[in-house]
Amino acid sequence: MEILACPKCKTNAIVKSGVINQKQRYLCKKCNYYFTVNKLGKKIDDYYVTKALQLYLEGLSYREIERILGVSHVTVSNWVKEFRIKRLTQGDYHPTYKIFSHLELVEYLKNKDQLSGAGMIITELGDKFMLIKWERFKD
Numbered sequence: 001m002e003i004l005a006c007p008k009c010k011t012n013a014i015v016k017s018g019v020i021n022q023k024q025r026y027l028c029k030k031c032n033y034y035f036t037v038n039k040l041g042k043k044i045d046d047y048y049v050t051k052a053l054q055l056y057l058e059g060l061s062y063r064e065i066e067r068i069l070g071v072s073h074v075t076v077s078n079w080v081k082e083f084r085i086k087r088l089t090q091g092d093y094h095p096t097y098k099i100f101s102h103l104e105l106v107e108y109l110k111n112k113d114q115l116s117g118a119g120m121i122i123t124e125l126g127d128k129f130m131l132i133k134w135e136r137f138k139d
């Protein structure tokens with residue numbers, strides 16, 4: 001699978017930068033971090049597949065999933081086909097998502113209003129947390 005984002009700063013500004021021990025090495029142009037893709041290993045791949053399919057089921061578009069996970073939208077659509085994921089017909093809600101640091105997340109959830117009439121999933125994403133929220137009973 002293709003990883004499009006820097007594991008450190010999550011931007012897509014990465015370029016190929018040689019091959020080391022038969023692994024493609026990349027350089028992040030924003031934070032100058034070097035990384036190789038195989039280093040992430042198979043386990044993380046499965047993790048991203050699961051996350052991508054969850055987000056797809058929650059109604060996010062391939063492009064949105066690409067932006068969140070750094071996995072190309074083509075790869076995501078291939079996974080959807082491969083695992084025969086069928087999305088239910090969309091209701092009249094669209095989930096929103098936010099990326100928080102741990103402290104921001106705690107602050108956000110302190111406000112009980114954020115929780116009323118809403119469902120949410122919190123998932124770890126690198127050193128940040130992603131919160132996907134859908135307001136079910138809004139009109």
Ligand SMILES: [Zn+2]
Pocket residue numbers: 006007008009010011028029030031032033
């Ligand atoms: Zn970076």
